[in-house]
Amino acid sequence: MADEILAKIxxxxxxxxxxxxxxxKAALAMFWARLGSLNALETVSSARFWQKWLGRRLCSxxxxxxxxxxxxxxxxxxxLHQVYERLKRNQALPLNLGRDVAVxxxxxxxxxxRRHCCGCLRRIVSTERGERVQFYHRNVTLMLxxxxxxxRAPLRLLLDEEPQRPEEDEVATALRLLxxxxxxxxxxxxxxxxxxxxxxxxxxxxxxxxGKHTLTVLKDERRNLYQDVQxxxxxxxxxxxxxRQRECLWWDLADLVSWPQVKTPLRVIRSLETxxxxxxxxxxxxxQTSDWIWVTTLPAAQLCTERAVGMGHQRWDIENHxxxxxxxxxxxxxxxxxxxxxxxxxxxxxxLAYNPFHAxxxxxxxxxxxxxxxxxxWARCLAAEIYLDAGRTRLRSPP
Numbered sequence: 001m002a003d004e005i006l007a008k009i010x011x012x013x014x015x016x017x018x019x020x021x022x023x024x025k026a027a028l029a030m031f032w033a034r035l036g037s038l039n040a041l042e043t044v045s046s047a048r049f050w051q052k053w054l055g056r057r058l059c060s061x062x063x064x065x066x067x068x069x070x071x072x073x074x075x076x077x078x079x080l081h082q083v084y085e086r087l088k089r090n091q092a093l094p095l096n097l098g099r100d101v102a103v104x105x106x107x108x109x110x111x112x113x114r115r116h117c118c119g120c121l122r123r124i125v126s127t128e129r130g131e132r133v134q135f136y137h138r139n140v141t142l143m144l145x146x147x148x149x150x151x152r153a154p155l156r157l158l159l160d161e162e163p164q165r166p167e168e169d170e171v172a173t174a175l176r177l178l179x180x181x182x183x184x185x186x187x188x189x190x191x192x193x194x195x196x197x198x199x200x201x202x203x204x205x206x207x208x209x210x211g212k213h214t215l216t217v218l219k220d221e222r223r224n225l226y227q228d229v230q231x232x233x234x235x236x237x238x239x240x241x242x243x244r245q246r247e248c249l250w251w252d253l254a255d256l257v258s259w260p261q262v263k264t265p266l267r268v269i270r271s272l273e274t275x276x277x278x279x280x281x282x283x284x285x286x287x288q289t290s291d292w293i294w295v296t297t298l299p300a301a302q303l304c305t306e307r308a309v310g311m312g313h314q315r316w317d318i319e320n321h322x323x324x325x326x327x328x329x330x331x332x333x334x335x336x337x338x339x340x341x342x343x344x345x346x347x348x349x350x351x352l353a354y355n356p357f358h359a360x361x362x363x364x365x366x367x368x369x370x371x372x373x374x375x376x377x378w379a380r381c382l383a384a385e386i387y388l389d390a391g392r393t394r395l396r397s398p399p
Contacts, residue, residue, distance in 0.1 A: 119340030201261035
């Protein structure tokens with residue numbers, strides 16, 4: 001499938017001697033093996049693995065960086081869509097608690113006081129040396145959260161990302177991303193989860209106009225809706241519930257019109273959750289309480305309180321299984337080439353590596369093989385094969 005997808009991706013080089021697919025397949029292997037940088041990739045360039053995987057020797061890492069700076073990122077997004085279509089056709093993406101759910105969030109990839117490019121965002125940071133200009137890149141990512149197949153962990157898919165432009169806020173970037181995603185994936189999801197930053201009227205109205213629902217965290221104490229529900233909570237008796245190992249008290253207030261800028265009445269859900277936590281200092285078990293409030297356009301007839309609370313907590317999946325994994329294990333925040341198009345292309349290639357990798361582990365490997373083996377185990381197996389092959393090649397080469 002990789003050859004089928006990558007063969008259709010061109011770049012802007014006028015007369016390329018090295019096919020674009022060679023650089024893309026090398027980058028995919030770099031992410032799958034968790035090599036972490038182009039320099040690390042160059043150290044294993046002598047491995048015979050590349051002849052089998054690429055059909056030729058590995059090109060220079062400078063060429064790989066140049067090719068990614070010249071790529072057509074829309075074709076990479078088309079490749080991500082082909083992976084989604086194949087999984088959907090194979091019925092590997094079931095409903096999540098009865099709905100198709102996606103989660104949206106922003107992520108800052110890196111920051112520097114010295115290196116910068118034309119796509120860098122800027123901010124003033126107070127340091128011991130005084131105020132300094134810091135350059136950074138930020139993007140908004142959309143992740144699909146399907147349900148779990150029987151006996152298997154849920155398969156999460158990274159659908160797309162959009163770089164934030166200078167003098168632009170995160171919500172505006174998200175709306176530009178959603179405009180493109182809704183055109184390419186019109187039926188992939190019907191509910192979008194987001195944090196409190198996205199609790200804005202333009203965001204809610206945009207999704208409502210496109211026939212989609214929203215569920216976001218509600219935090220702003222200055223908002224009339226927040227003040228009104230805080231006054232209603234003491235007057236409405238809560239219902240008891242349970243989320244995982246936590247005892248909960250739930251309030252569910254519907255048909256609220258305290259936010260006239262939003263085109264539809266809203267529903268606010270509060271979950272007061274208590275669980276036992278062992279203190280690291282005293283080693284004693286103590287009761288810990290957390291208070292969560294969400295606002296959504298979904299009526300109670302379409303999503304009960306228990307499922308709404310579960311989906312509200314699923315917003316963290318993009319942090320735990322998306323950004324944290326991509327940064328700490330895949331090296332996705334590494335600046336492979338400091339150029340706006342290259343940064344975007346390498347991140348999309350990381351998405352293109354992430355989705356089939358997890359799909360293969362969850363759908364192709366039998367439970368007996370996956371038992372007692374973490375996800376990183378399989379990546380290290382691939383890296384070990386490449387390094388061992390490269391070591392043998394160097395030992396056999398003449399001095």
